Amino acid sequence: MKYIQWWKFAGIALVLYALIGGLLLPVPQLPILAQSIRNLYYHVPMWFGMLSLLVASAVYSVRFLMKKDLVQDIYAESFARIAMLYGCMGLVTGMIWAKNTWGAYWTNDPKLNSAAIGMLMYAAYFVLRSSIDDEEKKARISAAYNLFVLPVFVVLIFVLPRLTASLHPGNGGNPGFNSYDLDSRLRMVFYPAVMGWILIGFWIADIQTRMMKLEYKKAQED
Numbered sequence: 574m575k576y577i578q579w580w581k582f583a584g585i586a587l588v589l590y591a592l593i594g595g596l597l598l599p600v601p602q603l604p605i606l607a608q609s610i611r612n613l614y615y616h617v618p619m620w621f622g623m624l625s626l627l628v629a630s631a632v633y634s635v636r637f638l639m640k641k642d643l644v645q646d647i648y649a650e651s652f653a654r655i656a657m658l659y660g661c662m663g664l665v666t667g668m669i670w671a672k673n674t675w676g677a678y679w680t681n682d683p684k685l686n687s688a689a690i691g692m693l694m695y696a697a698y699f700v701l702r703s704s705i706d707d708e709e710k711k712a713r714i715s716a717a718y719n720l721f722v723l724p725v726f727v728v729l730i731f732v733l734p735r736l737t738a739s740l741h742p743g744n745g746g747n748p749g750f751n752s753y754d755l756d757s758r759l760r761m762v763f764y765p766a767v768m769g770w771i772l773i774g775f776w777i778a779d780i781q782t783r784m785m786k787l788e789y790k791k792a793q794e795d
Contacts, residue, residue, distance in 0.1 A: 581776050587769025591618075594762045601758060612670045614762050618770040619663030620730070625771045626656035626778060627695075631723045634716035646712035647789060649719060651782040653698060655774055660692050687729040694722050 595614035630652035637645035667685070668678040679685060698718055705711035 580772055584769050584772030584776055587765045588773055591615075591762055591766030591769055595766065598762060599758055609670060609673045610759075612666060613759065614766045616663060616666035616670055617763070618767045619659050619666060621767045622770040622774040623656045623659035623663060624727075624730075626652045626659060626774050627723055627726065629775070629778070630656060631719055634719040637712055637716050641709075643708060643712055643789070644786065646716065647785045648782050649716065650702065651785055652778045653695065653719065654781060655778040657692070657695055657699075658777075659770075659774055660688075660695070664688065664692070682734075684730075684734040687734055691726040691729045694726060698722065 591614050595611050600608070600610050630649045633645050633649035633652065636642070637649060667688075671680065671685075672678045698715065701718055702711055702715050705714060
């Protein structure tokens with residue numbers, strides 16, 4: 574068995590534990606949230622996973638700019654793709670949660686609007702890539718854009734919502750879950766869920782990268 578396999582099995586085990594434990598283990602009964610607090614195990618890890626994948630994508634963009642190796646650009650694009658998948662899942666789970674706690678799938682909330690803007694900025698990354706035919710030029714411009722958009726995304730998601738009124742926990746003076754009751758009952762599932770989804774995300778990105786490398790190699794041979 575290859576030495577790299579352990580983290581893949583760890584990701585599967587942690588996600589299965591979070592999925593099962595998140596539904597069956599007891600949770601604190603909080604006002605308004607009630608049983609919907611279980612979505613903490615599924616919604617929040619998506620954003621942690623997305624941010625981890627985006628950081629990895631940016632790292633590969635830096636490596637491309639240093640080495641001028643197109644394989645590094647393939648890695649950067651692949652990790653950004655899976656990050657977008659995680660972002661979409663984060664939005665969907667968040668909308669479901671919002672419907673049960675705020676009464677609407679989407680509200681004019683700074684956190685939600687910032688997340689949508691951030692997703693659109695990364696969608697522009699793929700539009701930019703598809704508009705350039707020359708592979709080296711595409712990789713160079715995409716890498717520069719990738720390194721520009723990551724800090725902007727972090728500011729949109731973590732900084733700006735804290736400066737204005739917000740319904741979202743932990744933003745705009747609204748207490749976070751630590752201020753409510755993020756006790757051991759939640760932590761024993763939440764932290765494994767975060768780590769598990771991050772590992773699964775890297776695994777999917779690894780598979781995606783290998784597929785894209787094969788396509789690139791085939792295109793070079795043709």
